[in-house]
Amino acid sequence: MALIAIIDDDPDILDASSLVLKSKGHDVVTATNPKDGLKIITERKPNLIILDVMMDEPDDGFFLAQKLRRENIQTPILMYTSVSKAIGMDFNKSEMVPVDDFVEKPISPDELVAKVEALLNKVEEKR
Template identity: 35%
Template sequence: MSVPAKVLVIDDDADLRAAVRSMLESKGYAVAEAESGKEGLRKVAEEKPDLILLDVMMECDSEGYGVTYAIKHRADYEPYRGIPVIMMSAIQESPDELFAMSPESEMIRPDRYLTKPVNMDLLLEVVEKALAERLPRSVANQ
């Protein structure tokens, strides 16, 4: 029996976390939650997720970008750099559009960007694709 893929949902909106958890668990995924970037970074190390769903605006307007930077570039998170990060935000402009002229844009770029309100069918499709690209088939298709 294979272990289900684990998704970490980092978002300050408890209702969204609950909806995403319900949808993902109904498809056989294991789900962990965090309500802030700080808690999310701690859970990355504790839970070792296969994928991260991340809000941009939590305790501050750019908190999600700081989390993405930490996971992708900080030495203490080096073991987790390969974890796909899917950012979800009410900000309509993607990080590429917001930071097009900034040399730091590469450092905070998520693997995928979805705008809120998130279409759950699209979210599931994006999660499945990201996991299929990262994990062996038996784990990704739980």
């Protein structure tokens, strides 16, 4: 079982995601903004980070992802996006967005669980 950090400014999304992941036996820590997010990541060293795009925040999710990589924190990141399809913006893994996978909101429990398991397995294999 893994420790998963979820960072999203929507408390409802945090609760829903936590419930899904906890039901699969994972431990969950949450934060509602990038600043607190960085804090729980450095303090608790989770196995996986779920990070929302958080377009409303001055330092958004992309910014935090880049910062983590710069500080050489290589924990896999699963990014929550909400409007990429609506505004015709497609994200791809790249230098600009150093994340490992994307989940489009609204979250479907099965998809979330599948993507989380896949990323955790990948980390396991590398070891």
